[in-house]
Every structure is written in structure tokens, then in C-alpha cells.
Amino acid sequence: KISKSVKAICINKSSLLVTKNRVTPLVKKYWIQRYNLFSKYDQGVKLDEEGWFSVTPEEIAIRHAEKCGGRIVIDCFSGVGGNAIQFAKTCEHVVAIDIDPEKVSLAFHNAKIYGVENYIDFVVGDFFKLAPSLKGDVVFLSPPWGGPDYCNIETFSLDLLKPKDGYTIFQAAQKITPNIVMFLPRNVDLHQVEELSWLSSPPLQLEVEENYVGSHLKGITAYFGVTVTPGKRYKSWVS
Numbered sequence: 001k002i003s004k005s006v007k008a009i010c011i012n013k014s015s016l017l018v019t020k021n022r023v024t025p026l027v028k029k030y031w032i033q034r035y036n037l038f039s040k041y042d043q044g045v046k047l048d049e050e051g052w053f054s055v056t057p058e059e060i061a062i063r064h065a066e067k068c069g070g071r072i073v074i075d076c077f078s079g080v081g082g083n084a085i086q087f088a089k090t091c092e093h094v095v096a097i098d099i100d101p102e103k104v105s106l107a108f109h110n111a112k113i114y115g116v117e118n119y120i121d122f123v124v125g126d127f128f129k130l131a132p133s134l135k136g137d138v139v140f141l142s143p144p145w146g147g148p149d150y151c152n153i154e155t156f157s158l159d160l161l162k163p164k165d166g167y168t169i170f171q172a173a174q175k176i177t178p179n180i181v182m183f184l185p186r187n188v189d190l191h192q193v194e195e196l197s198w199l200s201s202p203p204l205q206l207e208v209e210e211n212y213v214g215s216h217l218k219g220i221t222a223y224f225g226v227t228v229t230p231g232k233r234y235k236s237w238v239s
Helices: 049-054 058-067 082-090 101-114 127-133 148-152 166-174 190-197
Strands: 072-075 093-098 120-124 138-141 180-184 206-213 216-224 234-238
Touching: 049 101, 058 082, 058 180, 058 206, 058 216, 072 082, 082 093, 082 101, 082 120, 093 101, 101 120, 127 166, 138 166, 166 180, 166 190, 180 190, 190 206, 190 216
Parallel strands: 072 093, 072 138, 093 120, 138 180, 206 234
Antiparallel strands: 180 216, 206 216
């Protein structure tokens, strides 16, 4: 579902389907990974420039969806829809939120390609303002990491997340549910991730997972609450 006003957004040239002859310098390194990002890329998937380096690789998004299956999921920074599409395949319902109307339009377009647009409510809005009124079983957080240069930082602090620091983002999510999944940079400070579980009383259960695509570590997923696999604390997952 998407409002008429969002459907009517005119997608500018930077958001159109990129062909090999029109790859911008910023996304050139990601072009070779396009089928890892969206397996149906050639069927008309569209990304804006930020989407190329911020969307969750599809196999990792599938993994997140498997862990949340059968529940109502709120994707709080949904971008061009990579995670929301996979959640829609396994979950009862998905609410996909982004403050950028163009990204919401792109996410809706991409969901149509995967045939799941009717299982997602697309919302243009500020997650922090919406959080107190939202209801769901699981909150998924993949906030902006600050651009591709995050990988040049030895240890990525939660304070570097956008649009607010990781602690503030996590506390906003806790207003909805203690069941939270958070996708973070591969170089994130794991001690800070553990601190997030202590923001609740009693502390939340925590499972930390390294996410690989092939031999490449792409990110860290922190699972809290019911999304935790019993008996697991730290593990690696390879697609």
C-alpha cells in the first residue's frame, strides 16, 4: 500500500535503472555486485546512488527475514526496499518507513518486481516521531552508516550512525518492542553492541552474527529478544 502522492513522485535520473554505460564513479565498485544486492536486478530494479552502497545484500536480507518469520516487522530505515521485500516473503506483515519520499517510491517499485507490494505498508515519515505510535512484533534497524568511508575506520562507534547515534536509535525502537534486529558495519565496536542489551531491565538476550557473502564479511547483525537463537551468542553465517 502506498499513498497516491508517493506514487506520483517523479524519479530523477540518478534513480533510474543504471546500465553499464552509465555507472557513476561512486557506484562503479558496486556494479559488479548488483545481483548480490537484488537477484532480479535485470527485471527493472531501481536504486538511487545511496542505495548502491547502503542496501543489504539479498542473501543477508533473506537471513534476517528467516529469523523474523511469521511476525509483524517494522523496517525503520527501509531505503530502496532490500530488507522489506524479503520480510514480506516470510512475515505476517511489514511496515517500511523512510524519511525520503523518493526512496519510498523506489522501494514500492522494487517490491512490485518481487510481487510482494501488497504485504508492505510504505510510509514516508520520521521514524523517531512515529515510534511512539507504532505497533509490531519486531523492529528492524539498518540506519545509515555514514557512507562508504565507514570501512576506513578501525573501530566503528555507534555514535557514528545516522541520523542519530545508535543508543538513541535503539531506545526509540524499544518504545515499540524489545525484539530488535540491528544490521551494523563489520567493524562495529562489539562492546558497544553489548551495551545496548543493558538498556533494558532485565538486560535483553543478545546474539551477534557475522554475515558473509561468499568469503567477504559484509556486516554484523545483532539480534535481541525473541529473535535470538537459544544457546547462541556469537556465530558466523555464510551465504
